[in-house]
Amino acid sequence: MRIIDTSEIKNRVKELLTTANYAIGEDVMKVLQQARQSESKPIAKYVLGQIIENNHIALDEQVPMCQDTGMAVVFIRMGQSIFLQGMPLEEAVNQGVREAYEENFYRKSVVMDPLFNRINTNDNTPAIIHLSITSGDKMEIIVAPKGFGSENMSAIAMLKPADGLEGVKSFILETVKKAGPNPCPPIVVGVGIGGTFEKAALMSKEALTRDLNQVSSKKEYAQLEKELHQEINQLNIGPGGFGGKTTCIKVSIEYYPTHIAGLPVAVNICCHAYRHRKTVI
16 A cells, blocks of 8 residues: 655646646657758748747747647546545646646636536646546556646537548548648547447547657557548648648557447547647555
C-alpha cells in the first residue's frame, strides 16, 4: 500500500497545465519546421513560419501561444495499491486547474450551465476528469487543455458493420474536410473505433495524448493511420486553411471490441499546438 496526499496531485496538475499552455512540444516543432522546408506554396511556407515564430515568442516571454487556453481535460491512471489522503481527488484536480489559470492569467473559458445560463465560472473549473484503475502503486497524470476551435470540429458516427473499412475512412476524411480551416491546421487527428457511443468518443480524445512518433501496436491500424495521414494531406486545406500539403501532422487511432450490430467511429481534432503534458507520481 502506498499513500499519496492529494495535495501532490493538485500541484502536479497545476504544473502540467502551466507548461502545456506555454509552447508547442519539440517533436511537433520539428515536424512543422520540416513541413515549412518541403512546402512549395509561398502562403503555406509563410503561415508555418508564423506558427514557428509565435512559438519562439511564447517560449521566450513565457506567455500562452494561443488566446484560447482551453478547457482542462485530465486523465488519471491510478494503481490499485494507492491510498489517497487529503481532499477528495476531484477537488484536488480542480484546485490545481484553478490555481494554474488564475496565477498565470490564462483565459477562463468555462461556463457553468451550457444552455440556459452561460455564466463564466471565472476559474476555468470544473475540469473534465477521466479516472482508470490499473495495477501497481504508480499514478500517471495527463493534462490536455483543449481549445474549442478544434473541439467543435469533432464528430461521431454510429456506422453499420457493413460500412467496413471504406465507410470508416470516408467518415474520417469527410469530417476533416468539413472542418476546413476552423481547427487551425496543421492538425492532429484522434480516432476511436469500436466500443459504444461514449467509449469511441473517449478513445478519440485519448488518442490525442499519444507521443507524435507512436503508432498503433496493431499493424492493420498502423497502416490505416499512415493511409489517412497521406489522404488528409491531399485535401489541400493546408496551414491555416490557405492551401498546401501540410494539413495533418499525425493520425492516431485507438480501438476496442464492440457489439456485433455496430461500428462506432469518433473523430477528435486537435490544432497544431497539440498541448498535453504527462507526469508520474
